[in-house]
Amino acid sequence: MAAGGSTVFGKGAYVLVIALREPVVLPLGGIVHQLSAGHYLYAGSAHGPGGIDARVRRHFRREKSLHWHVDRLTTVAASIHAFAIEGGSECEIVTRLSGRSGARHPIPGFGSSDCRTCVSHLLRATGERMTSHICEPADGDHV
Numbered sequence: 709m710a711a712g713g714s715t716v717f718g719k720g721a722y723v724l725v726i727a728l729r730e731p732v733v734l735p736l737g738g739i740v741h742q743l744s745a746g747h748y749l750y751a752g753s754a755h756g757p758g759g760i761d762a763r764v765r766r767h768f769r770r771e772k773s774l775h776w777h778v779d780r781l782t783t784v785a786a787s788i789h790a791f792a793i794e795g796g797s798e799c800e801i802v803t804r805l806s807g808r809s810g811a812r813h814p815i816p817g818f819g820s821s822d823c824r825t826c827v828s829h830l831l832r833a834t835g836e837r838m839t840s841h842i843c844e845p846a847d848g849d850h851v
């Protein structure tokens with residue numbers, strides 16, 4: 709999302725492209741996971757007040773209490789990019805991205821505690837090809 713941009717997105721889903729320069733150690737569900745450096749895709753949804761805009765702004769903030777799993781990544785990320793999909797569903801995004809070659813779920817259950825269909829809402833992008841793909845869907849606004 710461009711800084712200072714005037715576009716305001718409503719409610720729906722979004723994708724964060726999170727770049728990690730260093731490996732991140734992440735305890736989750738009694739298991740200590742390690743994410744290697746690279747690019748990760750996280751799908752989330754925002755249906756509360758402020759919609760996608762407010763949620764994504766929070767993700768971009770470094771200083772915050774760690775509430776969601778993804779906060780562990782956004783607070784240490786080298787860079788974060790966001791794509792808003794108004795009216796979209798996070799699980800639909802995960803399903804779509806999972807179908808792309810090279811994507812995998814590094815931590816089962818990550819970000820998907822309330823979800824019964826996805827392995828997780830975090831995908832590791834192994835190729836540059838994948839991050840370019842998510843700009844393409846006609847229903848996705850490139851922020």
Ligand SMILES: [Zn+2]
Nearest residue numbers: 799823825826
């Ligand atoms: Zn899901």
